[in-house]
Amino acid sequence: MNIKLTSYGGVQEVTGSCHLLNLGGLRILVDCGLFQGGKENYLKNWDDFPFDPQNIDAVILTHAHLDHCGRLPLLYQRGYRGPVYCTPPTSELAKIILNDAHKIMAEKAQRQKLNPLYKEASLKKLYQNLKPINYYQSKQLTPDISFQFYNAGHILGAAIVEIKTASRTIVFSGDIGGQNMPLVKDIDYLKDADYIICESTYGDRRHEGKAERDQKLIEAVKRNTLKNGVLLISIFALERTQDVLKVLNDYYESHLDFKTPVYLDSPMAISATKVYRQNTAYLNPAAQDQLRIDADIFSFPHLKLAKNVKQSKLINQAPSPKIIIAGSGMMEGGRILHHLARYAPDAKNKILFMGYQVPGTFGHRLLNGAFDFDYYGKKVNIKAAIDKIDGFSSHGDQNELLKWLGSFAKPKQIILAHGDLEVMKVFVDKIKEKLGHQALINRRQETLELK
Ligand SMILES: [Zn+2]
Numbered sequence: 109m110n111i112k113l114t115s116y117g118g119v120q121e122v123t124g125s126c127h128l129l130n131l132g133g134l135r136i137l138v139d140c141g142l143f144q145g146g147k148e149n150y151l152k153n154w155d156d157f158p159f160d161p162q163n164i165d166a167v168i169l170t171h172a173h174l175d176h177c178g179r180l181p182l183l184y185q186r187g188y189r190g191p192v193y194c195t196p197p198t199s200e201l202a203k204i205i206l207n208d209a210h211k212i213m214a215e216k217a218q219r220q221k222l223n224p225l226y227k228e229a230s231l232k233k234l235y236q237n238l239k240p241i242n243y244y245q246s247k248q249l250t251p252d253i254s255f256q257f258y259n260a261g262h263i264l265g266a267a268i269v270e271i272k273t274a275s276r277t278i279v280f281s282g283d284i285g286g287q288n289m290p291l292v293k294d295i296d297y298l299k300d301a302d303y304i305i306c307e308s309t310y311g312d313r314r315h316e317g318k319a320e321r322d323q324k325l326i327e328a329v330k331r332n333t334l335k336n337g338v339l340l341i342s343i344f345a346l347e348r349t350q351d352v353l354k355v356l357n358d359y360y361e362s363h364l365d366f367k368t369p370v371y372l373d374s375p376m377a378i379s380a381t382k383v384y385r386q387n388t389a390y391l392n393p394a395a396q397d398q399l400r401i402d403a404d405i406f407s408f409p410h411l412k413l414a415k416n417v418k419q420s421k422l423i424n425q426a427p428s429p430k431i432i433i434a435g436s437g438m439m440e441g442g443r444i445l446h447h448l449a450r451y452a453p454d455a456k457n458k459i460l461f462m463g464y465q466v467p468g469t470f471g472h473r474l475l476n477g478a479f480d481f482d483y484y485g486k487k488v489n490i491k492a493a494i495d496k497i498d499g500f501s502s503h504g505d506q507n508e509l510l511k512w513l514g515s516f517a518k519p520k521q522i523i524l525a526h527g528d529l530e531v532m533k534v535f536v537d538k539i540k541e542k543l544g545h546q547a548l549i550n551r552r553q554e555t556l557e558l559k
Contacts, residue, residue, distance in 0.1 A: 109131060109132035109252075109273050109274070109275065109276070110130075110132055110557070111129070111130065111131050111132070111273065111276060111278070111557070111558040111559075112129070112130040112555050112556065112557055112558065113127060113128070113129050113130075113278075113303070113305070113523070113555070113556045113558055114127070114128045114130075114159075114553060114554070114555045114556075115127045115128075115305075115525060115550045115551075115552065115553075115554075116128065116157070116158055116159070116552065116553060117139075117141060117143065118139070118141065118175075118307075118525045118526040119525065119550050119551060119552040120527070120528065120529040120532065120549065120550070120551070120552075121143075121149075121526075121527075121528065122145075122175070122309055122464075122466060122526055122527060122528065123141060123142065123143050123144040123145060123149065123175040123466065124141050124142065124143035124144075124149075124152065124153075124175060124179075125138075125139040125140075125141040125170075125175055125176045125525070125526060126138075126139055126140050126141060126179070127139065127280065127305060127525070128159055128164075129271065129278065131253050131271070131273055132273075134165050134166075134249065134250055134253055135159075135163055135164050135165050135166075136164075136165065136166050136167070136168060136249070136255075136271065137164050137166070137167045137168070137183075138167075138168050138170065138269060138280050138305075139168075139169060139170055139176040139177070139282070140167060140169075140176075140177065140178075140179045140180045140182075140183050141173070141174065141175040141176040141177060141178050141179060142174045142175055142177075142178025142179055142209070143175075144174065144175055144178075144438075144440075144466060144469075145438075145466035145467065145468040145469050145472075146467075146468030146469070149468065153178075153179060153182070153225055154222075154223075154225065156186075157182075157183070157186060158553055160187070161183050161184075161186045161187040161188035162187040162188065162189075164183075164188050164190060165190060165249075166190055166191055166193065166249060167180070167183070167188070167190065167191065167192040167193070168192075168193050168194070168255060168269050168271075168280075169192050169193065169194040169198060169202065170194075170198075170260070170266060170267055170268075170269060170280065170282025170283065171194075171198055171201075171260065171262060171263055171265055171266035171267065171282055171283060172194075172197075172198045172201035172202040172204075172205050172263070172265060172266075172346060173205070173263065173283065173346065174205055174206075174209055176282070176283070177202050177205065177206065178206070178209060179225075180192060180202075180206070180234050181206060181210070181225075181226040181230040181231045181233075181234050182225055182226045182230065183234075184226075184230045184233040184234050184237070185226045185227060185230035185233075189233075189237070190237065191237050191238075191239040192234065192237055192238050192239065193239050193240075193241050193247060193255070194238060194239075194240065194241070194265070194267070195240060195241065195242065195243060195257055195265045195266075195267050196240040196242060196265070196387070197264045197265030197383060197387045197390055198240075198265035198266070198267070199238045199239075199240045199265075200265075200383045200386075200387070201263075201264065201265055201346060201380060201383055202238065203235055203238075204345075204376060204379045204380055204383065205345070205346065205376070205380075206231060206234070207231070208345075208375075208376040210224075210226075210228065210231055212441055212442075213225050216441075241257060242257070243257045243258060243259060243267065244256065244257070244258070245257075252273055252274045253271070253272070253273050254271075254272050255269055255270060255271045255272065256269075256270045256272075257269060257270075258270060258296035258298060259292070259293045259294065259295055259296045260281070260282050260283065260284045260285065260295060260296075261284060261285035261286055261287065261289055261292055261293065261294050261295030261296075261504070262282065262283045262284055262285040262292065262295075262347075262502045262503070263283075263285075263292065263346050263347035263502050264291070264292055264346070264347065264350075264383065264384055264387060264390055264391075265387075265390065266282060266283060266284075266285075266292070266502075267282060268280065268281055268282055268284065268295075268296060268298070269282065270298065270301070276302045276303070276558065277300055277301045277302050277303075278301065278302065278303045278304075278305070278558060279298060279301040279303070279304045279305070279516075280305045281304065281305065281306045281307050281512070282307070283307050283309070283502070283503060283526065284306075284307060284503070284504050284508075284509070284512060285501075285502045285503060285504050285508070286504040286505075286508035286511075286512075287508070288318055289351075289392065289502065290322075290350075290351040290354055290355065290395070290500075291347070291350055291351060291354060291384070291391050291392060291395050292347070292390070292391065292392060292502075293390065293391070293392045293393075294392065295504070295508075295512060297511075297512060297515035298515060298516065299515060299516060299517050300516070300517060301516050301519055302519065302520045302521070302558070303519070303520060303521050303522075303523065303558045304513065304516060304519050304521075304522050304523065305523045305525050305550075306509065306512075306513060306522055306523070306524055306525065306547075307503070307509075307524075307525060307526035307527065308509065308524045308525070308526060308527030308531060308532050308535045309464065309503045309526055309527050309531070310464075310501070310503050310504065310505045310506060310509070310531070311506055311509055311524070311527050311531050311532060311534060311535025311538070312506060312530070312531040312534035312535060313505060313506060314505045314506055314507055315498045315499055315501055315505040316497075316498050316499050318499045319499075320499060321355075321497055321498075321499025321500050322355045322358075324497050324499070325352065325355050325356075325497060325500075326355065326359050328458065328460055328495070328497075329356070329359070329368070329431060330366075332368070332429055332431065332458060333366070333368045333429045335429070335456045336428050336429050336456065337428055337429055337454070337456040337457045337458060338428055338429070338430055338431075338432065338447075338451045338454075338457040338458075339429075339430075339431045339432070339457070339458050339460060340432050340434070340444065340447055340448065340451055340457065340458065340459045340460065340492075341431065341432065341433045341434070341460045341462060342434070342435070342436075342437055342438075342439055342444050342459065342460065342461050342462065342471060343374070343377065343433050343434065343435055343437055343462055343463075344435065344436075344437035344462070344463055345374055345376040345377040345380045345435050345437075346380050347502050348437065348462050348463055348500055348502070349372070349374070349377040349380065349381065349433065349435075350380070350381055350384045350406055351500050352433065352462065352500070353372070353381065353405075353406040353407075353408075353411070353433075354395070354405050354406060356370060356408060356411070357402070357405050357406060357407065357408040358405075360408040360409055360410060360411075361402065361408050361409070364409065366410075367409075367410055368410065368429045368430060368431060369410045369411075369412055369426060369430050369431070370408075370410060370411045370412070370430075370431045370433065371412050371413075371414055371423045371426070371430065371431065371432045371433065371434075372411065372412070372413050372414065372433050372434075373414040373420050373423060373432055373433065373434040373443050373444075373447070374414075374433070374434050374435045374442070374443065375415055375416075376435065377433070377435060378413050378415060381406050384406065385404065385406065414443075420443055420446075423447070424450060432447050432451075434447055437462070437463055437471070438465050438466060438469040438470065438471035438472070439469065439470040439471040439474060440469050440470055440471070445483065448481075448483075448488075449483040449486075449488050451492060452481075452488055452489070452490045452491065452492045453488060453489050453490070453491050453492070454491060454492060455491040455492065455493070456492075457492040457493070458492055458493045458494075458495060459474070459492050459493070459494045459495070460495050460496065460497065461474075461475055461494075461495070461496035461497075462496070462497055462500050463500065463501055463502075464501060464503065467528075474490070474494060475494060475496060478490060506535065506538060509535070510538065510539070510542050510543065513539065513543060513545075514542070514543050519545065520558075520559075521547075521548060521558070522539060522545050522547040522548065523547070523548045523549075523550050523556065524536065524547050524548065524549050524550065525550050529549070532549045533549070535547070536549065
């Protein structure tokens with residue numbers, strides 16, 4: 109069987125993941141994500157697909173992050189009618205993420221006088237075609253082609269995809285985390301693969317100790333209370349929010365005299381947390397143990413949810429100290445911007461980032477020392493402290509990526525995707541040094557024959 113791989117996104121970049129695998133004529137698209145970060149990248153989303161969506165036989169979605177699922181509605185709008193296979197939690201989370209993205213994009217398109225990327229009807233078509241397949245269940249696509257999902261240790265529902273033909277095994281890492289994540293199960297280490305398409309977001313660096321992450325967050329929370337300040341936590345609605353809620357849950361429930369209110373000001377994060385609550389079977393054993401004594405590990409005294417705009421505005425009236433958790437995680441929009449405009453000019457406040465900031469985003473600029481920003485035509489000075497905690501990252505660092513790649517016995521070829529070029533170059537050298545494999549960096553629209 110002739111096997112060809114062509115990548116159209118997530119190529120020497122961390123967004124827009126999209127890989128087309130042609131297995132002897134059966135065309136499988138793995139992910140169809142949104143390009144993010146900066147205007148130029150964002151406008152790429154309106155480009156034609158470099159393939160005919162009607163010719164795709166099946167889509168396999170690794171997880172619900174927008175840079176992996178964000179262009180799926182557009183794929184339907186432009187003619188795709190087939191199934192989108194994903195795990196059950198991904199199916200639920202993708203709907204929340206895509207509904208929210210559609211709302212934000214429609215508003216943005218109106219402001220910028222662009223056509224919306226896709227119509228609401230295309231979302232509905234996609235939702236009807238989401239086909240949940242559980243982890244470890246082999247799904248036959250043709251008599252000699254099947255695939256199976258494994259735990260990726262990244263976010264709830266995230267999967268590594270193993271695609272098998274009679275003679276070849278091809279593994280897509282999707283986005284992978286590692287071990288000892290606060291909530292999701294550890295990553296699965298696979299042994300057999302001929303070709304591995306591996307993400308490399310953090311291929312050039314190591315995260316600060318995961319062991320310290322909870323402590324760092326609690327220290328920031330305590331210090332904020334002592335300073336009578338506002339701690340503004342910029343957050344991704346998926347996984348990071350639930351990780352942080354769980355850490356706060358553990359602290360607040362064991363320190364009942366600690367009364368600083370925590371506001372979760374993100375309808376999307378509130379909805380996503382519900383999916384976590386309903387899918388506890390997919391959480392790791394430690395979280396499941398805890399659930400036996402604490403029925404709700406995402407809820408604790410002094411946590412207040414702001415579901416609507418009125419509740420969000422009321423947060424302003426609450427006296428300090430207080431903690432506000434809001435999105436978007438890269439400060440590209442969302443309620444966090446209103447809070448930032450209000451609280452950034454005061455030096456006793458703190459803005460805390462909990463994850464990777466794509467270059468070109470406002471979050472990246474802030475983290476790299478921006479002095480001010482424009483808020484609806486008004487200049488806002490930034491005096492608040494700015495900090496980040498990396499240990500919550502749902503992406504594995506260099507060591508974790510190497511460990512995962514190292515578990516394969518005899519790969520024919522490792523192909524790197526989902527990373528900045530400079531990072532990938534460092535990672536290629538590291539793979540050679542530690543594992544003795546010559547990894548390849550994928551290039552846009554270059555077709556590789558997987559012999
Ligand atoms: Zn992801």
